[in-house]
Amino acid sequence: MARSELGAYLTTRRARITPAEANIPVTGHRRVPGLRREEVALLAGVSADYYVRLEQGRERTPSAQVLDALAAALRLDEDGRLHLFRLAGLGPQPRAAATVDRVEPSLLALMDAWPHNPAIVYNHAYDVLASNAIADALFHGWAHSRNLLHVVFTDPAARAFYRDWHEVARNSVAGFRLNHGAAPGHPRVRQVLTELLDSSAEFADLWARHDARGKALESKRFVHRDVGPLTLTMQTFDVRAAPGQELVVYHAEPASPSSEALTLLGSLTATARQKT
Numbered sequence: 001m002a003r004s005e006l007g008a009y010l011t012t013r014r015a016r017i018t019p020a021e022a023n024i025p026v027t028g029h030r031r032v033p034g035l036r037r038e039e040v041a042l043l044a045g046v047s048a049d050y051y052v053r054l055e056q057g058r059e060r061t062p063s064a065q066v067l068d069a070l071a072a073a074l075r076l077d078e079d080g081r082l083h084l085f086r087l088a089g090l091g092p093q094p095r096a097a098a099t100v101d102r103v104e105p106s107l108l109a110l111m112d113a114w115p116h117n118p119a120i121v122y123n124h125a126y127d128v129l130a131s132n133a134i135a136d137a138l139f140h141g142w143a144h145s146r147n148l149l150h151v152v153f154t155d156p157a158a159r160a161f162y163r164d165w166h167e168v169a170r171n172s173v174a175g176f177r178l179n180h181g182a183a184p185g186h187p188r189v190r191q192v193l194t195e196l197l198d199s200s201a202e203f204a205d206l207w208a209r210h211d212a213r214g215k216a217l218e219s220k221r222f223v224h225r226d227v228g229p230l231t232l233t234m235q236t237f238d239v240r241a242a243p244g245q246e247l248v249v250y251h252a253e254p255a256s257p258s259s260e261a262l263t264l265l266g267s268l269t270a271t272a273r274q275k276t
Helices: 005-014 037-044 049-054 062-072 078-087 105-112 133-138 148-154 166-181 187-199 201-207 256-275
Strands: 119-122 130-132 218-224 228-238 245-250
Touching: 005 037, 005 049, 005 078, 037 049, 037 062, 062 078, 078 166, 105 119, 105 130, 119 133, 133 256, 148 166, 148 187, 148 201, 166 187, 166 201, 187 201, 228 256
Parallel strands: none
Antiparallel strands: 119 130, 119 245, 218 228, 228 245
């Protein structure tokens, strides 16, 4: 068993690369579907003994050159490569400002200027620090929690709300793993991790996969209890004024049923606010 986060990550990545993908001829019976340790070592140009020590946690300080070679051998994308370097202690350390959970007033004003685009800002721990009115309506007023991981894994209504719940769950954990690598000592990150490991077996299973990747342009499908199905494109931006914060903006295809549903949701929200 791996004795370090670095070793565990290498082990899980190795298991996901087939010999065919690595252009390695297959001869005889193989006990594992992925690459063998000695095959990764050969591809990376390091000794098999050294690579075994990396996986077992007996070697924890590989050079940047070795990490580059391992990233290539394991076919890591940019997020995976960054995560690998962080686990080896060679990634950039988060600035102190990354722990600041105050959202700039100018960003709040910008979000409020988007009545038809749900927008949220969250931190490394996936706590929603700010949201505009249409986002509040989309996520049912955050009645269950303002932490996105808690919404996905501990809200009984999540599987109905997210039409592709399993994909959302996988992507959420992979994003949180990347954030954890950026700020492993952050008290709130550690707290949320402990809470989810204790309360959700599905989260624990996905966490054990060691997938690490950030959010990118993608579509999400929702079923809202008031307006029905919505398919929204999601754009994610780093908040440069507050490292560790991310801004997510949702957008519906113009003149689509989802756009009409989002407009209806905005109208219902405005009506409800007028009554209060």
